[in-house]
Amino acid sequence: MExxxxxxxxxxxxxxxxxxxxxxxxxxxxxxxxxAWVDMWGTGMGWVVRILLILGGGALFFLFGRDSEE
Known part of the structure; x- marks a missing residue:
């Protein structure tokens, strides 16, 4: 798992x-x-998907991307 x-x-x-x-x-x-598919449902939904990518990716990075000091 490490x-x-x-x-x-x-x-x-x-x-x-x-x-x-x-x-x-x-x-x-x-x-x-x-x-390219993010704007398939309209511009507003495309922006929502982009923001979710940023937030989800940032959460993964901050949870798992840093070295743990144990």
């Missing part, structure tokens, strides 16, 4: 970064190809 914690932290960081990049690119009507 080997998966750093990977979850890294995955969280990637998710949060993709959400932030997608948010910035959507201002200019661009999107990351992997996240």
């Amino acid at each position: 080997n998966i914690k750093p990977k979850l932290g890294q995955a969280g960081l990637v998710l949060a970064a993709m959400g932030i990049i997608s948010m910035l690119l959507s201002i200019f009507n661009y999107n990351i190809r992997l996240l």
Whole structure:
């Protein structure tokens, strides 16, 4: 179980970064190809999905991405 914690932290960081990049690119009507589906249900829902990516990724990073001092 100890080997998966750093990977979850890294995955969280990637998710949060993709959400932030997608948010910035959507201002200019661009999107990351992997996240092109987020605007399928409308612009408002696309923003909700981007925010959830950032919050979920940040939570994974802060829970599992830091070294524990035990």
